[in-house]
Amino acid sequence: MSSLPDSLPCGAARLLAAIIITTTALVPSMTRAQTVPLQIRSEAMALMQVCRADYDRLCPGVVPGGGRVLACLRTRANELSANCAQALPRAESLRDRATAAGALPR
Secondary structure, eight states, X not given: OOOSXXXXXXXXXXXXXXXXXXXXXXXHHHHHXXXXXXXXXXXXXXXXXXXXXXXXXXXXXXXXXXXXXXXXXXXXXXXXXXXXXXXXXXXXHHHHHHHHHTOOOO
């Protein structure tokens, strides 16, 4: 049973079928590829909440992206709140994962 229109030339019908099969095969892998950046974003948002007051106090002029906020917080580590200081290693690990996944904002 073919769901391709009868009006397509044979070569075009084969090409369309190949595109459909290839696209269908790629969809699950694209979903997996998108999962890592979504997980990283979720974790980053949680860490941001922990360090938000420290960022506002110590790094107000630093534009987020590319690890700039994390670098600023690291340079002011002795001034961080206890919760943010404790979260900093996790944030750095997250930055490394984001870099490896190609998901680090610029």
